[in-house]
Amino acid sequence: QVQLVESGGGLVQAGGSLRLSCAASGRTFSTYAMGWFRQAPGKAREFVALINWDGRITTYTDSVKGRFTISRDNTKNTVALQMDSLKPEDTAKYYCAMGIRSLVGRPTDYDTWGQGTQVTVSS
Numbered sequence: 001q002v003q004l005v006e007s008g009g010g011l012v013q014a015g016g017s018l019r020l021s022c023a024a025s026g027r028t029f030s031t032y033a034m035g036w037f038r039q040a041p042g043k044a045r046e047f048v049a050l051i052n053w054d055g056r057i058t059t060y061t062d063s064v065k066g067r068f069t070i071s072r073d074n075t076k077n078t079v080a081l082q083m084d085s086l087k088p089e090d091t092a093k094y095y096c097a098m099g100i101r102s103l104v105g106r107p108t109d110y111d112t113w114g115q116g117t118q119v120t121v122s123s
Contacts, residue, residue: 011121
């Protein structure tokens, strides 16, 4: 049974930064791609950033390119999302997810989810 536990959310002013972290257990972490997704109230969940098994390949949704950075540490079974220059429209619940294969793939290739952590950006 895979467990993903997110941390690091909170309230921040526009222009500020937050760092989210996700700790994984129960599966060989280094074998699988990981991702961050978010869901704002009344909206569908969307992918934010994906990273392949060894961290060499990443992909981002257009709205966060240049502001967010995804990274992973396979020695600690963790994946992080550094979020800089935050905007009010980044307000959402952020979820860590594990992919079904080692490559980044598509957002629909992620089938294991954490409980989420709330990020609120005030204007």
